[in-house]
Amino acid sequence: MISRTLSFKQSFLFFLVWCISCTPPRSLxxxxxxxxxxxxxxxxxxxxxxxxxxxxxxxxxxxxxxxxxxxxxxxxxxxxxxxxxxxxxxxxxxxxDHVFTTTVLKTGNNLILKGGGDPDLTIDQLDSLAKISAKIIKNVDTLFVDESLMDTLHYGEGWMWDEGSWWYAAPISALSVNDNCIDFYVDPGQLGKPAKVDYYPRTSYFRFVNNSVTVNDTVDFKKFKIERDWAGRTNHFTISGEILDTAATDTFYRNIYDPALFAGTVFRELLETHGTMIKNIHNGNRSGDLNTIALHQSDSxxxxxxxxxxxxxxxxxxxxxxxxxxxxxxxxxxxxxxxxxxxxxxxxxxxxxxxxxxxxxxxxxxxxxxxxxxxxxxxxxxxxxxxxxxxxxxxxxxxxxxxxxxxxxxxxxxxxxxxxxxxxxxxxxxxxxxxxxxxxxxxxxxxxxxxxxxxxxxxxxxxxxxxxxx
Missing domain, CATH: 3.40.710.10 (DD-peptidase/beta-lactamase superfamily)
Structure with a gap:
């Protein structure tokens, strides 16, 4: 009799739990x-x-x-x-209709590249500023890169510390160019050799080591990676993993450290291609007698x-x-x-x-x-x-x-x-x-x-x- 009662209670409890599990949540x-x-x-x-x-x-x-x-x-x-x-x-x-203005200023033998918060400034637009500036000055003591329109807190509150070098975690600066990223273009190399890697912009601002390998099968395949030493706050990239010899061209966007200095370094190199030599480059701004010699206004x-x-x-x-x-x-x-x-x-x-x-x-x-x-x-x-x-x-x-x-x-x-x-x-x-x-x-x-x-x-x-x- 006791056994039958327990069996009935257990069966009823099971049925009740089943009904509850099939019932939509109360919120619904x-x-x-x-x-x-x-x-x-x-x-x-x-x-x-x-x-x-x-x-x-x-x-x-x-x-x-x-x-x-x-x-x-x-x-x-x-x-x-x-x-x-x-x-x-x-x-x-x-x-x-608001526009963002990037400016080149001159004081004595110094130049200042001043950021205006333009999120879409391109290398070509920076080159246009370099062409104009190179017509006015041929020898520069110091190029100052000025991001003072905004503070220098480059990462937001509550951002994940290990987002690393992904493009979507690019640092924020009033002086930004090319989305504060390097664009890597990757093709397979010869079998057993590293992948072929090209990049944009062509700049000395970063360096990379290519440890990747071109393979012809996916057995024990190692994922292809391009990673910046973000923990060390450097612009040293390591390329690793494997790429199939039949792979099509792939593009990887990776962010850089210190976006203002990145923009300034690219600008310096562009100036040099147009015949203007620069001795030094520093972060910072200057006050006093400043003359605007070139500017770029963004689209609206x-x-x-x-x-x-x-x-x-x-x-x-x-x-x-x-x-x-x-x-x-x-x-x-x-x-x-x-x-x-x-x-x-x-x-x-x-x-x-x-x-x-x-x-x-x-x-x-x-x-x-x-x-x-x-x-x-x-x-x-x-x-x-x-x-x-x-x-x-x-x-x-x-x-x-x-x-x-x-x-x-x-x-x-x-x-x-x-x-x-x-x-x-x-x-x-x-x-x-x-x-x-x-x-x-x-x-x-x-x-x-x-x-x-x-x-x-x-x-x-x-x-x-x-x-x-x-």
Missing amino acids: LTNTGNPVFKRKINKLISSSGLDANIGIKIVSLTTGKTLYALNSHKLLLPASNNKLYTCAAALERLGA LIYSAFNLMNESDNLTAELFVKTMGISKENPGNWKDGIDTVKSFLFEKVGIDTSVIRIADGSGVSRYNLSSPDQLASLLTWIFKSEFKDDFISTLPGGGLDGTMEERLESFGTRIRAKTGHLAGVSCLSGYAFSPRYGPLAFSMMMNGFVGSVKPYQQLQDRICSTLFHD
């Missing part, structure tokens, strides 16, 4: 919005079997009503969705904003923030720039900035915290503002370009959205132009998972698809 039962959206999106989330902290907000831009909300007030890591705040604030505070800010949002360029984001922080009292810096962004969000958008954490402009920092409510509020405000067309034009379309090139390919410009990705973080926020429901603003934030980001991106894409169908 208590979320708000349009019944059709609730049913469809809740089913997508439940059937995905994904284990993550999920927050979603979908708003009709025609009626202002919330069509779907799930944990939309919860603060989560936004990753590159932070760039939505940065881009919007830059358009409103700096203006779409909206051009840089397109690169910021389409390619998710971190350097551009941080230079925008530091530019917004420039004042008569202080050089551009993260604190004052972020205060400007938060002031915009509070005064214009109406976001309570006491319940948001913005640590940088790019979203690289792990200290950032935002919610789908806040991002949807920004997108709603932008849609009604004078910056609407400029802002939306910077967002990549589904399957068209940038970070959306391989996502939502059948939707084209009917979906305009900003991706966000860090380890354990996947976000997608933007606009859907639905024939069925009209223009919509949406924000989807997913945090706290391990493994591949792909299933979370696929869930986001499926949810986007529901916005276009009954």
Whole structure:
């Protein structure tokens, strides 16, 4: 009798646990919005079997009503969705026509290359400055490289210390060129020999050792790597690993240490090709009798904003923030720039900035915290503002370009959205132009998972698809 009772209790307990495990999370039962959206999106989330902290907000831009909300007030890591705040604030505070000016100044027999915070300064543009300068002075005692428009804190608060030499972790400086990176072009060499490596720009600013090997099979294959000695704060690169003899040309972008001196060294070498000799080069600025002998003005800010949002360029984001922080009292810096962004969000958008954490402009920092409510509020405000067309034009379309090139390919410009990705973080926020429901603003934030980001991106894409169908 006792045995039968225990067996019944055990069976009942097992059945109860099974029922609970098959029940959607409470958050899915208590979320708000349009019944059709609730049913469809809740089913997508439940059937995905994904284990993550999920927050979603979908708003009709025609009626202002919330069509779907799930944990939309919860603060989560936004990753590159932070760039939505940065881009919007830059358009409103700096203006779409703002330009960045790089200047060459002369004082006595010295030259000063002064950075203006241009995120898109190229080697060719630097060469144009060198050509003009070389016509005016042939012998220079010292070339000073001046990044004083902004502070010299090159890495943001909460950035991972071991991001190393990857292009997306390039140091931030008012004097930046070629994205503060070296471009390595790699081809297979002869079998058993090192890979063929070319690079741009052609400069003595860095050196590398090539320990790679060309092979004809993948047995015990060693991954090809190009790594800078970032821990030692040097510009010494080591190339290692293996490359197949049938491999096509590959390009590797690696950041450098001390971007201002990098720009200055390249400028010095360009001056020398045009006949001007330079004895010394130093970091620093000079006051007194300064004469401008050459300058370069960038394309308008909206051009840089397109690169910021389409390619998710971190350097551009941080230079925008530091530019917004420039004042008569202080050089551009993260604190004052972020205060400007938060002031915009509070005064214009109406976001309570006491319940948001913005640590940088790019979203690289792990200290950032935002919610789908806040991002949807920004997108709603932008849609009604004078910056609407400029802002939306910077967002990549589904399957068209940038970070959306391989996502939502059948939707084209009917979906305009900003991706966000860090380890354990996947976000997608933007606009859907639905024939069925009209223009919509949406924000989807997913945090706290391990493994591949792909299933979370696929869930986001499926949810986007529901916005276009009954």
